[in-house]
Amino acid sequence: xxxSRLILAALLLxxxxxxxxxxxxxxxxxxxxxxxxxxxxxIDVRGDGKGLPPGHGSVAEGEALYATAxxxxxxxxxxxxxxxxxxxxxxxxxxxxxxxxERTVGSYWPYAPxxxxxxxxxxxxxxxxxxxxxxxxxxxxYVLFLNGLVPHDAVLDARSLAAVKMPNRDGFxxxxxxxx
Amino acid sequence: MRRGxxxxxxxxxxxxxxxxxxxAAAAATPGAPLAIPEWTREQGASVLAAPxxxxxxxxxxxxxxxxxxxxxxxxxxxxxxxxxxxxxxTPNGLHFIRxxxxxxxxxxxxxxxxxxxxxxxxxxxTMDDLLRFPSxxxxxxxxxxxxxxxxxxxAIKATWTAQDTHGLLSCAEWTGVRLADVLAxxxxxxGAAWLLAEGADAAALTRSVPLEKALDDAILAYAQNGxxxxxxxxxxLRLLLPGYEGNTNIKWLRRIKLGDAPWxxxxxxxxxxxxxxxxxxxQFGFVMEVKSVITHPSGGEALGAGYCEISGLAWSGRGRxxxxxxxxxxxxxWRDAALQAPVLDSCLTRFRLPWHWQGEALVLQSxxxxxxxxxxxxxxxxxxxxxxxAEYHYNAIHAWRVAADGQVSVAL
Numbered sequence: 001x002x003x004s005r006l007i008l009a010a011l012l013l014x015x016x017x018x019x020x021x022x023x024x025x026x027x028x029x030x031x032x033x034x035x036x037x038x039x040x041x042x043i044d045v046r047g048d049g050k051g052l053p054p055g056h057g058s059v060a061e062g063e064a065l066y067a068t069a070x071x072x073x074x075x076x077x078x079x080x081x082x083x084x085x086x087x088x089x090x091x092x093x094x095x096x097x098x099x100x101x102e103r104t105v106g107s108y109w110p111y112a113p114x115x116x117x118x119x120x121x122x123x124x125x126x127x128x129x130x131x132x133x134x135x136x137x138x139x140x141x142y143v144l145f146l147n148g149l150v151p152h153d154a155v156l157d158a159r160s161l162a163a164v165k166m167p168n169r170d171g172f173x174x175x176x177x178x179x180x
Numbered sequence: 181m182r183r184g185x186x187x188x189x190x191x192x193x194x195x196x197x198x199x200x201x202x203x204a205a206a207a208a209t210p211g212a213p214l215a216i217p218e219w220t221r222e223q224g225a226s227v228l229a230a231p232x233x234x235x236x237x238x239x240x241x242x243x244x245x246x247x248x249x250x251x252x253x254x255x256x257x258x259x260x261x262x263x264x265x266x267x268x269x270t271p272n273g274l275h276f277i278r279x280x281x282x283x284x285x286x287x288x289x290x291x292x293x294x295x296x297x298x299x300x301x302x303x304x305x306t307m308d309d310l311l312r313f314p315s316x317x318x319x320x321x322x323x324x325x326x327x328x329x330x331x332x333x334x335a336i337k338a339t340w341t342a343q344d345t346h347g348l349l350s351c352a353e354w355t356g357v358r359l360a361d362v363l364a365x366x367x368x369x370x371g372a373a374w375l376l377a378e379g380a381d382a383a384a385l386t387r388s389v390p391l392e393k394a395l396d397d398a399i400l401a402y403a404q405n406g407x408x409x410x411x412x413x414x415x416x417l418r419l420l421l422p423g424y425e426g427n428t429n430i431k432w433l434r435r436i437k438l439g440d441a442p443w444x445x446x447x448x449x450x451x452x453x454x455x456x457x458x459x460x461x462x463q464f465g466f467v468m469e470v471k472s473v474i475t476h477p478s479g480g481e482a483l484g485a486g487y488c489e490i491s492g493l494a495w496s497g498r499g500r501x502x503x504x505x506x507x508x509x510x511x512x513x514w515r516d517a518a519l520q521a522p523v524l525d526s527c528l529t530r531f532r533l534p535w536h537w538q539g540e541a542l543v544l545q546s547x548x549x550x551x552x553x554x555x556x557x558x559x560x561x562x563x564x565x566x567x568x569x570a571e572y573h574y575n576a577i578h579a580w581r582v583a584a585d586g587q588v589s590v591a592l
Contacts, residue, residue: 037304042296047449048444096455108450111449173461175464180467
C-alpha cells in the first residue's frame with residue numbers, strides 16, 4: 001500500500017517543475033473545514049482592517065482595563081514604568097531618523113488594525129485570548145489615545161479603527177519580490 | 181596550569197568541568213607510565229541503563245545559554261554552543277531556542293493543521309494525515325534574524341564566545357511534507373499571492389510568507405535529525421522555510437491561510453523590520469545573507485602555541501557556499517580554507533585551514549562568498565549602508581583577537 005502511494009505521488013508530482021504549479025489533485029487526505037469548525041482559530045486581522053469582527057469599545061473602557069491588565073508591564077501611560085524599553089507603547093513620534101530612534105505603536109506601527117490582531121491573539125501576557133472583542137477594541141483604542149491618535153471620547157469599531165491614520169503608515173520599504 | 185603546545189587547552193575546555201579528572205592528574209606527571217584506569221578493570225553500565233541516551237557527564241558544560249537576561253524567560257532566546265560542536269549538524273538538545281510565549285506542551289493527538297482562505301477545498305489535517313503525504317528530508321540551517329548583535333558597539337563585550345556572538349544559529353536534517361503537496365491538495369485559488377502561517381503557542385505567532393516561497397521549497401516539518409521535533413522546535417509540526425529568517429519558520433504550526441496580500445502582522449511591522457538611516461524601514465527582507473564565523477579558535481579559548489586547525493561555519497540563505505577565506509593578520513592577506521563536503525543549499529558548511537600559531541598577538545577573520553557571488557561585507561561597509569539601528573540581518577565579517585598569552589576575545 002505504501003508503494004502504491006509512492007508511485008501515485010511520483011506520477012502526480014513529476015519532479016521539481018511540478019512543484020511550481022500545483023496540479024489539481026486529490027490524495028483524499030484531510031477533512032473539509034467548515035467555517036463553523038475553524039471560527040475559533042480564524043482570528044487574523046489584516047493591516048487594512050480585513051477580518052476585524054463586529055463589536056466596539058471606548059477609550060474610557062480601555063483605560064480601566066489597561067490599568068488592571070496591561071499597566072504592570074507596559075507602564076501606566078505606556079511609557080513610564082514599562083518593564084523594558086521594548087515594552088513601551090507610546091511616544092517617540094518623529095525620532096525614527098534620529099540617533100536614538102524609539103519604536104513604539106505611535107511612532108513605528110504602520111496600521112492600527114494590527115494592534116487589534118496582536119492584542120486579541122497574544123495579550124495580556126498572563127492570559128492570552130481571554131479578552132472579548134469589545135474589550136480588545138477598547139484597549140486598542142486606549143493605546144491609540146496614549147499616542148495622541150484618537151480623542152478620549154473615541155469609540156473604536158471595525159470602521160473607525162481601520163480609519164486611524166498611523167504616523168508611520170508610509171515608513172516601510174518592502175524588499176522587491178526578486179530579492180525574497 | 182599552562183600546558184605544553186601539544187595539548188591545547190581547548191581539549192580541557194571542551195569538557196567544561198573535567199579539569200580535576202583522572203586524565204588531568206595522569207598528564208601532570210610527565211614521563212610516567214600510562215595508568216590502567218578503573219573503567220578498564222570492571223564491567224561498564226548496562227545497555228538498558230539509558231533507554232534514551234545522553235551525552236557523557238564529562239560534556240555537561242556543553243549546553244545552551246542565553247546571552248542576556250529578559251523580563252520574561254518565555255520570550256528569551258537561548259544560544260547554541262557553536263564553539264563546542266563539530267561538523268555541521270546541531271544535536272537536537274542544543275538547537276537554539278527563540279520563543280515568543282514559552283514552549284507549549286502540545287498533544288499531537290489533539291493538534292490540527294487548518295489550510296484555508298483562497299483555496300478551492302479548505303481542509304483540516306491531523307498529524308496522522310500529514311504523515312501519509314509523501315515525505316522529504318533536507319539539511320538546512322536556521323538563524324534568528326537578530327543573531328550577532330553588532331549593529332551598535334556599545335553593548336558588545338570582549339568576553340563573548342561564539343555562542344554569544346553567533347549562537348542563534350543551528351542546522352538539522354528536517355523531515356516532513358512539501359508544503360506544495362499540501363497546497364495542491366486544497367487547490368490554490370487564482371489571485372492568491374501570500375499565506376499566513378500561525379502557531380498554536382500563547383503568542384499565536386503569525387508571519388506572512390510569499391506563496392512563491394511556499395511552492396518552491398517550504399516544508400511542513402515533523403522530524404529533526406531522525407526523531408520527532410523537540411517541543412522547543414515546534415512539536416509536533418513547524419514550518420521550515422530554507423534560508424529565511426528564523427521567526428518565519430512558525431513553530432507549533434496550526435493554520436495556513438491564503439490571501440492576496442501580506443497581513444502586516446506585529447512580527448513583520450513593529451518587529452523584524454530593519455530601520456534605515458533615513459527613518460524608513462526595510463520590510464520582508466526574509467533571506468539570511470552570506471555569513472561565516474570561526475568557531476576554533478574563538479572567544480573564551482586559551483590557545484597554546486604550535487599547530488592549530490582553524491575551523492568554522494559558513495552559510496547563506498541564497499544557496500551554497502562557494503568560498504571561505506581566512507585572514508590571520510587582521511585582513512591584510514587572505515587564504516582559502518578547505519570546504520568540508522557536503523556543501524548544500526541554505527545549509528551550514530564547515531571550513532578548515534591548517535595553521536601554526538607562533539605566539540604573536542593577531543586578529544583572525546573569515547569571509548564567505550556564496551554561489552550568487554555575494555561576499556560578506558565588513559562591518560564598516562554594512563553599517564555605512566544601513567546605519568546602526570537595523571537590529572536584524574547583521575552578516576558582517578567577524579574578528580577574533582588572539583593575545584600574545586593565547587587568550588581569544590571579540591575584536592572590534
